[in-house]
Amino acid sequence: MTGRIVKLWRLLNLPCNEVAKLASATLDRELSLGERLALRSHLVYCHACRRYLDQIRRLRETFRQIALRPDSPDDRLPDDVRARIKKALNDG
Amino acid sequence: MTLTDDHHVDPSAWVDLHGDVMYRYALARVRSPETAADLVQEAFLHAFRCREDFAGRSSEQTWLIGILRHKILDRYRAVSRDRTEPSGDSDFFDDGGFWKMGPSRWRGDPAEEIERREFWERFELCRHRLPSGLAAAFTLRELDRLESHAICEALAITPANLWARLHRARLLLRACLEQSWFGEDAR
Numbered sequence: 001m002t003g004r005i006v007k008l009w010r011l012l013n014l015p016c017n018e019v020a021k022l023a024s025a026t027l028d029r030e031l032s033l034g035e036r037l038a039l040r041s042h043l044v045y046c047h048a049c050r051r052y053l054d055q056i057r058r059l060r061e062t063f064r065q066i067a068l069r070p071d072s073p074d075d076r077l078p079d080d081v082r083a084r085i086k087k088a089l090n091d092g
Numbered sequence: 093m094t095l096t097d098d099h100h101v102d103p104s105a106w107v108d109l110h111g112d113v114m115y116r117y118a119l120a121r122v123r124s125p126e127t128a129a130d131l132v133q134e135a136f137l138h139a140f141r142c143r144e145d146f147a148g149r150s151s152e153q154t155w156l157i158g159i160l161r162h163k164i165l166d167r168y169r170a171v172s173r174d175r176t177e178p179s180g181d182s183d184f185f186d187d188g189g190f191w192k193m194g195p196s197r198w199r200g201d202p203a204e205e206i207e208r209r210e211f212w213e214r215f216e217l218c219r220h221r222l223p224s225g226l227a228a229a230f231t232l233r234e235l236d237r238l239e240s241h242a243i244c245e246a247l248a249i250t251p252a253n254l255w256a257r258l259h260r261a262r263l264l265l266r267a268c269l270e271q272s273w274f275g276e277d278a279r
Contacts (some may be wrong), residue, residue: 089104
């Protein structure tokens, strides 16, 4: 019983570096019940970790928007590369 | 389509028709224009050698992008082998596990900033500063939206290693953008 209490106490008092890992993990997998409890309890009082989670979520959305943006006309296969590839194909 | 029934192909037409799309696809996923160009060339050469394998079930461009994708994954696998474990997080946390310098309040909202070319150029710069092994995992997760198990299979790494890489990548990317764009002293 004591072991469980200690385990629970540790879970509810994780340091920021461990909570940051959990915050990142929310973007990739489902957290366990214990992990969710640890994360939520820490975020109640830690504004730094709250801010961190918010920012990495927003960056994810931003990155996905960037990926959807119209292609830039500058992103063309350079002419010298185009010629090199054509030559390689014709030689092959 | 430039691939006829007897698999005769005009390579020049291939490059003209699909080169730009393939280059942009590669450029979004690798560090440098030179690497992107090399990968596109490798993909075209491979496709030309295997042109008889094109069964016409997909469009020509889809087929070529598929070949390019494999070339990119091969490149990712090679760089992932060079870094078996991400570095620790002591850059950001002290011995007690507390933030050395917690995330600051950002000026501006990323969702609004993406309209500005300067912002996403800075974003790409920060992304390309990530160590190779981290960048590969991050790109497959965030750009290609692969699930964890698919990334692990592609890079031949464990789930724990993947999540450690993604965590490290996010720490670094967030910090870079805060320093270079969103922070009070940025820009």
